[in-house]
Amino acid sequence: MATDYPSLAYLSQINQAYCVKVAVEHFRRSMPRTMGALYWQLNDCWPGFSWSSLEFGGHWKALHFAARRFFAPVLVSAHVPGDEWMGIGNIWRSSIREIHLHTICDAPGKTNGLLSWTLFHLDGRPLEAGEKSVFLGPRTIAPAKDARSLQEHEDPRCAQYLSAYPARDGLWAISEDTVFLTAPRFMELPRTPITTTVERATQREFQLGFQSRGFHHAVQVDLPGNRAQVGRQLL
Numbered sequence: 001m002a003t004d005y006p007s008l009a010y011l012s013q014i015n016q017a018y019c020v021k022v023a024v025e026h027f028r029r030s031m032p033r034t035m036g037a038l039y040w041q042l043n044d045c046w047p048g049f050s051w052s053s054l055e056f057g058g059h060w061k062a063l064h065f066a067a068r069r070f071f072a073p074v075l076v077s078a079h080v081p082g083d084e085w086m087g088i089g090n091i092w093r094s095s096i097r098e099i100h101l102h103t104i105c106d107a108p109g110k111t112n113g114l115l116s117w118t119l120f121h122l123d124g125r126p127l128e129a130g131e132k133s134v135f136l137g138p139r140t141i142a143p144a145k146d147a148r149s150l151q152e153h154e155d156p157r158c159a160q161y162l163s164a165y166p167a168r169d170g171l172w173a174i175s176e177d178t179v180f181l182t183a184p185r186f187m188e189l190p191r192t193p194i195t196t197t198v199e200r201a202t203q204r205e206f207q208l209g210f211q212s213r214g215f216h217h218a219v220q221v222d223l224p225g226n227r228a229q230v231g232r233q234l235l
Contacts, residue, residue, distance in 0.1 A: 001185075013062035014218050016051065020063055021070045025077040028070075028104050031139060036106075040066070051177060073107035074136060076136070076164045084182060096181055101164055103134045110137040117164040122215045123199035127160065159188070161215060163182055178217075202230030 002008035020039050027037040042102065043054040082096035099183075103115055113136045119128040146225040162179040192214035199207045208221065 001018065012049075018063040018065040023065050024067075024070045025075070028075060028106075029077055029079065029102050031104070039063075049141060062220075069175050069177075074106065074113065074176050075101045075104040075106075075175045077104060078162065078164060078177050078179040080179060080181065092180070099162055099179055099181075103136065107134040107136070108138055110135070113231075115164065117162055119160060119162050120186065120215065121159055122161065126212055139226060161187075163227065184217060192216075194219070 002011050024037045024039065027034040039051075039053070041050065041052045043058075044050055044052045044056045047056045048172075051066060053061050055061060070073075079100040079102065080096060080099065081098070082094065084092065084094040084096065087093045089140040099117060099128055101117060103113065105113075113134050115130065115134050118126050120126055160181055162181075163212065164177045165175075188211075192212045194210055194212045194216060197209035197211075199209070201207045210219065210221075
């Protein structure tokens, strides 16, 4: 929960990015009933709270980083059917039993791709993994029930997340999806430290590396006072 203005601004941006992502991916998965989506709005003409994905000064909000992924020509998108609720005696109940993975292609040309996924424990342990070859062609969708029953592992409400990636022509696409089986506020997210490394790639470019023993959700990287491309990033 937000405790001050910076954390309120951060969490509101994460919420905005998630809401638009869910809507856009739903419309893309529904092709050809719907052939995509546009979101409102791109930028602001003055400072203030709004639905824009670019700040008044030009900085990217979390939504703009997320849009690079959910508008990627080759997209992996997850649909989690089911619901959760508090039953008699305030006992948490869930009907979530599986994850449906879809690959969506709006790129020109035809090729075969590889859909890979791994079910992780929040402490970083891989619990289950799989992959499947998929056909990628213009305006094609390939649904796949690749995630098995989630009852085989620990409490999915607070202990698990799924990571899925599509590969095209042997290269990782920009699209990826991290899937939670409940609202993040119900998850026991670890507070393990993050170590950083900095390497000079060229005279004007640096490569930043981040590593941690546990899972970290929506990490913001900020370089105060840096006006270079890009001073702020979201992982």
